[in-house]
Amino acid sequence: MVGRDLAAVHAAPAVPRQGGDQRHAAHQYLHGRRRRGKSEHIDQHRRDRRELYRLRYVSDDAGAVLARQLLWRGLSQAHCLARRESAARHGDRDRDSARRGGSRGERHQDLRRRGGGAAGRLDIRRSYRAACGALAEGQVAVRRLGVLHVIPSVSLREGGPARALATMERALDEAGVRVTTVATSHGLGDAAPARARRIYSKLWASPYKFAPGLAPTLAAAIRSHDVVHIHALFSFSSTLAAWIARLYGVPYVVRPLGVLNAWGVGERRARLKRLSIALVERSNLRAAAAVHFTSEQEKEEAERLGLAFRSVVIPLGVEAPEQSGDATRQLLPAALAGRMAILFLSRVSPKKNLETLIDAFALSPVLRKSAALVVAGEGEADYVERLRARARVAGVGEAVCWLGHVDGAQKALALRSADVFVLPSFSENFGIAAVEAMQAGLPCVLTPGVAVAASAEGAGAAIIVEPEATALRVALERLIGDGEARRRMSVRAREFSHEAWSTETMAARLVDLYETVARGRSSGE
Structure with a gap:
């Protein structure tokens, strides 16, 4: 799969351009019949060609590189993918083969079989040329960092947490992060429009935001992301996400949403919360790569509980209020x-x-x-x-x-x-x-x-x-x-x-945090 490290890699060798689009030069670099002294060079280029074809036709990976360059560990050199104008058509073909089952490699072979014949092979080659390109001199290829947000509800009627998450999604997306959010179906009609991918699971009971369908959803989503950002404590979704992340060795960050301060612990079901801290939340916080507080005041109050955790303070970014509407309309009756x-x-x-x-x-x-x-x-x-x-x-x-x-x-x-x-x-x-x-x-x-x-x-x-x-x-x-x-x-x-x-400052600091904990995972810390 795609390399998890975020380090820069050496650019592909410069390719002589002999007219036409530069993307064709990459095709010539991989497919051209250059004279080489050793057969292993030819074998390596064949392997490169196979990897690029496969990457071209896997819809989820191709969708992840629409705005960023990509590092693929199976390649001997660094390459990138260009934007695909016909992404929907190829995505549909991939979904058709996925419905028939089989691994990605089998689906790739199926696509090649369906492309049999001169016309089919020509179509595949044209698609390949449009998708592949060698990096220019001095460029580097990096993989988009994948961050999974987990929150009990995205309803704006719940107040600040859902609104802050929507702002995070937009800011991180603009910063080049691949963002996915998993939540329950609570208040979907009042959810904010998101630029990130969102996955919802049916809410069974409002207390504790219980949604058993989250289990398979989180298990699949967590394995395909680099970092998990959990919003809230004392919730079914946050407890389950922390447990699954530990199971698969994926680092996670917890944002407590203020429930660890004196008011949050001492008011409203105080005994149940203290029991939950002792049995559940204590271990979730201790195993977290970081606990994200949005103010020094929140951090200081949480530390008074005597819990062990690694803390970081990153204030929220807040978008300026919308200024649309009828300027002559009156607020008061x-x-x-x-x-x-x-x-x-x-x-x-x-x-x-x-x-x-x-x-x-x-x-x-x-x-x-x-x-x-x-x-x-x-x-x-x-x-x-x-x-x-x-x-x-x-x-x-x-x-x-x-x-x-x-x-x-x-x-x-x-x-x-x-x-x-x-x-x-x-x-x-x-x-x-x-x-x-x-x-x-x-x-x-x-x-x-x-x-x-x-x-x-x-x-x-x-x-x-x-x-x-x-x-x-x-x-x-x-x-x-x-x-x-x-x-x-x-x-x-x-x-x-x-x-x-500002949202830009928040996004930059969050990306630094995510990259730090992701590096810790790859180095085994």
Whole structure:
């Protein structure tokens, strides 16, 4: 199979060009009847020709080299494949032979048999010439690094993890990485469009995201990739992926998604989580090639658990919010027209501390008179209804606008129309919503539990307050009443967020991490 090392290889010898396309020169190099003194040279060129033919007709390998050059260990020299304009036709032929069964070598022989006769042989030679080319002087051939992402759900309604994964897929694809994602079928209707290949398995039960069909899918996918990147703990998919990766000797990276901090372990099924850490997650983390944290704060909190793991901090890259949509459309209903908009944009859950935000809004005569609280996000129906009831009892039910889940043009409208952003969470291992708000130029009110809060405050883009009603009320009143402070913070927020959390920087650091752990595998470390 394709070599797993990522080292550069010597380029093929320069081929004299005698007119025509340079790809024909590669054909002449391999097929030309050059006079050689030793028969082993001829034998080696025959072997090269056989390998290139075989590589040409294997659809999955050919698809992996559409944008990059490829190193094939069976060749004596380095060669590359050109883009194939007729990839669909040859892919269909390969799938036809695959349905009949047989190894890749047998399918290759079948294709040769079907190409019997002068016309068939000529067609194969033409396809071969279009596919093969010798590398130019100084070029090197490298194999595309294969990374498999495993996550319980890709639904955008689940909040930041699915959104961060979609951004990772796009950034890594642009960096030349061959990306595949395996997930359950949970929330497929709300999945983000992906440039990576995605494989879904039917979800049987929501608790633990149980999907037994993942077992054969992961077993096949993990063996064909260099590195596995597991997103989440306390999940069937992450436990299974770690076990299979260890079984086949494939290195894996774990991104805990904040569940190893004090809030993640101590709240919501705390006893079950501690039992899972002792029996399952401890060994998964210890055997991981790296544990990927998105902030120093998340890493420090996880280390307090006393678990053994190799950690790396790589902040997420955040794409600038979409700016499409009707610029004349209004965010607030007519009854609230003319008021300033305080935006909360995140998943609605107890961790987000919305109860305290509603109380802070109700405590302030200034906010009740001149502002509206906009809640953009979705959560469990019973919990959302309790929050609505809390606002009504506090006398601000009419001043709180519940948008539900927003994305695309709706999300762009919310960010464009708001005056202040607030995220009073008890715990955020990163804070994608806060970064998106800063990219849109919104001054932010954040709590210490939001991982990006300290750096944002240092840049003058945010105010940090304790997660309690009085502190939130004071900070919001200050920004609502001071237009100059809002404008100053808006400029700093845009500049800082685009510099600190770019997708290009994230992709480069992830590729470095993947290559490091892949080299460790090939060297037996």
